[in-house]
Amino acid sequence: MTDNELKKLSRAGLLEVLVTQSREMDRLKAENALLKKKLENREIMMSQSGSIAEASLRINHVFEAAQKAADQYVSSVRCHFSA
Numbered sequence: 001m002t003d004n005e006l007k008k009l010s011r012a013g014l015l016e017v018l019v020t021q022s023r024e025m026d027r028l029k030a031e032n033a034l035l036k037k038k039l040e041n042r043e044i045m046m047s048q049s050g051s052i053a054e055a056s057l058r059i060n061h062v063f064e065a066a067q068k069a070a071d072q073y074v075s076s077v078r079c080h081f082s083a
Contacts, residue, residue, distance in 0.1 A: 001017070009017065 006014070006017070
């Protein structure tokens with residue numbers, strides 16, 4: 001709505017425009033709050049998935065070390081019984 005159109009409106013018309021704008025602003029604020037919450041949840045999920053990936057890598061290293069230890073043990077037992 002242009003300035004000229006606003007100037008031509010009566011007080012009731014101006015109040016109606018203000019009420020409409022106020023409702024739209026309230027709707028947008030609610031939508032904004034919802035989107036912020038969704039974004040926050042997504043950031044938390046991404047942060048947690050990074051932590052899960054790191055934990056998986058650490059567990060992999062533990063399993064690799066355990067496998068090496070088991071292989072060394074089996075090798076030493078074979079050598080002991082072969083001799």
